[in-house]
Amino acid sequence: LCFQGIPLLQQGRAAAITLSQAQISCLLANAFFCTFPHRNSTSFHSDYHTYPSINFTRLFSHWSERKMEKLKAIVHYFHVATDEKTKLDGLVTFERRCLANTDARTWSCCKEEMNKLYVSSCGAIETEGSGLLQVDFASSWLGGGVLDSGLLQEEILFLMSPELIVSRLFTEKLQDNECVIVTGCQQFSTYSGYGDTFRWKGPYADPTGRDGWARRQRQVLAMDALRFTHGRDQYSMKLVVRELNKAYCGFKRCEEERRGEEPDIATGKWGCGAFKGDPQLKAVIQLMAAARAGRGLAFFTFKDEKLEHGLRQAYRLLRTKGTTVGE
Structure with a gap:
């Protein structure tokens, strides 16, 4: 299935890789059996010390309830991938983006006004955000602790759509001006809970349609x-x-993409919680970036009604006054 080396998405280089779902399942099977050489060492002198781990070694060590639930999701993915009745025949694209240096002066000159905002304390990015560009609250090492004990938003996303895990094989640690967009990943499972309460609930039949490249019409922004x-x-x-x-x-x-054709963005409390980000500040930052990009924002506060009301009031004020990004 993979007849040549997989190109690397290296720091400082905008590039994209497209793999078939069958190729991804083959690569993940190798990761499951820990066959990738030179990827177990975290030494500064190792060839891949700036890349996330890909072998499943840590997932199999130091058993815990969390890891058992993770393995249920991963084993279910392999069950679907190897069943002739549910054969995976699409493509998935992994794109590394790099932004040229932009300083405070550049931002202060932006004339765009705030774009549309939808804010809700109900719903979730991966469900109500269907059809939108879905934000992964990522680690700079893609996938974070998905192959260890981590079970926050990013790790859960990678477990529901295990094809995302393969990005760890070839994506170097993100720098301050970089991100990754994955187009076409399929959701295989459903879940409940978060952290210690996380549970794999069962299979998910992804109804998402495909684009002209046979990719699922789903985009995840890490x-x-x-x-x-x-x-x-x-x-x-x-x-x-x-x-x-x-x-x-x-x-x-x-x-x-022509303006108006790109989807709006589904996001939430990016960089908050354990990262100690201020939810209101992070919301305004994302609203400003979306306005400059000419996109609307769907912001899910995850049951935080106080934040929901506060953002609506702030947005109403900004729109009424015609406040620009630069202001």
Whole structure:
């Protein structure tokens, strides 16, 4: 299925790789059996020390309830991939994007006004955000702790759509001006809970249609937020600009896309929680980046009604005054 080496998505280089779902299942089977050489060492001197782990070694060690539930999702994926009745015959594209340096002065000159905003305390990115560009609250090492004990938003996303895991094989750690967009990944499972309460619920028959390339009409944007030791640090202009650039890198449309044809964005409390990001600040940052990109934003607060009402009020004020991104 794979007759030549898989190209690497390296730091500082915008590039894309398209693989068939059959090729991905073959690569993931090798990862499951830990056959990839030179990928177990985390030494600074190893050839792939700037790449995430891909072999499933850690998932099989130090048994826990979390890992058992993870393996249920992964084994179900392999069951579907190897069953002739559910043969996987589509394609998946992994695109690394790099944004040219953009400083505070560039942002202050932006004349775009705030675009449309939908905010809700109900629903989730992967369900109500169907058909939109879905944000993965990523680690700079794609997939985060998916092959270990991690079970936050990104890890759960990778378990429901295990084809995302293969990105760890060839995607070097993300830099501040980079993100990854995956087009065509299929959802295989459903779940409940989060962290210690996470449970694999069962199979999912993905109804998503396909594009002209036989890819599922689903896009996932992996973008990593900064982790703050002290929450107050995030209000410095330098770090705000870093987050603006990161979001804009993912939100801006491709050269082939014409304005109005690209989908809106489904996101939420990016970089909050354990990363200590301020949800209101992160929401405004994403709203600004989406406005500059000419896209609308669907923001899911994950049952945070106070944030929902606050964002609606702030958005109403910004729209009423015609406030621009630069202002």
